[in-house]
Amino acid sequence: MKHISKRKLSAFLDGEVCKEEKHRISEHVKSCASCQKEVDRLSYVSHSLDAMEEVQASPYFMLNLKQKIIERESKRAIRLWFLEEINRVLIPVLEGMNRILIPAGATALFLVSLLCGSYLGTSIYQIKGLKVLPTREGFDNFFSITLFDNFPEGSLGNAYALLSMEGERQ
Amino acid sequence: MEQFLIQKIVDRDEDAFEQLVKEYRHSVLNTIYRYIGDSAEAQDIAQEVFIKVWQHAKNFRGESRFSTWLYRIVVNQCLNYRAKKRESLPILENTISSNSDVSFEDEEEKVAIKKAVNELPERQRIALILSKFEGKSYKEIAQIMKVSLSSVESLIFRARENLREKLLPLIKK
Numbered sequence: 001m002k003h004i005s006k007r008k009l010s011a012f013l014d015g016e017v018c019k020e021e022k023h024r025i026s027e028h029v030k031s032c033a034s035c036q037k038e039v040d041r042l043s044y045v046s047h048s049l050d051a052m053e054e055v056q057a058s059p060y061f062m063l064n065l066k067q068k069i070i071e072r073e074s075k076r077a078i079r080l081w082f083l084e085e086i087n088r089v090l091i092p093v094l095e096g097m098n099r100i101l102i103p104a105g106a107t108a109l110f111l112v113s114l115l116c117g118s119y120l121g122t123s124i125y126q127i128k129g130l131k132v133l134p135t136r137e138g139f140d141n142f143f144s145i146t147l148f149d150n151f152p153e154g155s156l157g158n159a160y161a162l163l164s165m166e167g168e169r170q
Numbered sequence: 171m172e173q174f175l176i177q178k179i180v181d182r183d184e185d186a187f188e189q190l191v192k193e194y195r196h197s198v199l200n201t202i203y204r205y206i207g208d209s210a211e212a213q214d215i216a217q218e219v220f221i222k223v224w225q226h227a228k229n230f231r232g233e234s235r236f237s238t239w240l241y242r243i244v245v246n247q248c249l250n251y252r253a254k255k256r257e258s259l260p261i262l263e264n265t266i267s268s269n270s271d272v273s274f275e276d277e278e279e280k281v282a283i284k285k286a287v288n289e290l291p292e293r294q295r296i297a298l299i300l301s302k303f304e305g306k307s308y309k310e311i312a313q314i315m316k317v318s319l320s321s322v323e324s325l326i327f328r329a330r331e332n333l334r335e336k337l338l339p340l341i342k343k
Binding site for chain 1 (some may be wrong): 180184188191192195196199200203204209211213216217220221224225278280283284298301302303307308323324326327330331333334337
């Protein structure tokens with residue numbers, strides 16, 4: 001005879017089995033001492049919980065609850081007011097900063113691009129075997145305007161220098 | 171009816187809120203008390219539950235029963251409380267029962283049962299409390315705890331098994 005699982009017996013005690021299953025389990029338990037014992041054990045546990053006492057809500061439960069709600073809502077109102085004030089003051093400041101930040105950012109980007117371009121240009125000429133920055137002095141002058149003194153053959157700077165020299169001769 | 175009350179609460183009707191609190195405070199308070207084992211703390215947590223109801227009533231869309239939504243808040247509040255107090259086990263109160271002629275044995279049994287319930291794993295304990303004391307069906311417990319029906323069946327069965335092991339000395343009496 002196949003016994004009913006303990007888990008199923010627990011659900012049976014809670015009335016959580018379908019009609020057919022309830023009938024099947026009831027019939028089985030009547031004729032099976034082992035399953036009957038299991039039902040009794042599980043029932044004992046359930047009934048023992050009845051011994052747990054209940055507590056009554058404090059007579060001031062509602063009063064304290066309303067007080068807490070008023071406190072929370074006033075705090076929330078203050079917080080909202082504070083945030084609104086911050087927004088009122090901060091938004092115009094941020095808008096003003098935007099007028100400064102965008103041009104400043106664009107300028108910084110331009111300067112970074114200029115430096116990167118000059119570095120890349122120097123690297124390309126070094127790869128080609130043209131000694132643009134062979135010395136320590138040259139390296140020290142990398143970020144200075146002297147970088148534009150020795151223009152490589154065929155560069156835009158070189159062409160400009162030649163033109164200006166011709167202008168001086170005339 | 172509940173939907174009507176909730177709508178009134180959304181519209182900030184304090185009388186409707188009071189009516190709802192009166193209707194549910196006893197069961198909410200006792201569910202929390204049985205879960206955490208401390209009546210003073212249970213009063214505070216129960217109040218927190220109703221504050222959440224007042225604040226978030228607009229979030230109740232009526233897709234489930236109001237009690238399911240309410241007990242979901244109860245379970246979350248209990249779990250949050252336990253998470254904060256995890257390092258210290260709840261103090262067992264020797265509460266004097268309203269029944270004045272309790273014998274020492276009965277009182278001892280009560281304390282042993284309370285201790286055994288308190289030592290159950292959290293999810294087993296909450297499932298057992300909702301089933302045994304609140305009379306919730308497995309289906310509703312599954313909705314409250316956001317688990318499957320079979321998980322609820324398993325949680326309640328394992329809670330009973332654990333309790334039986336812990337209460338074995340009493341059974342042998």
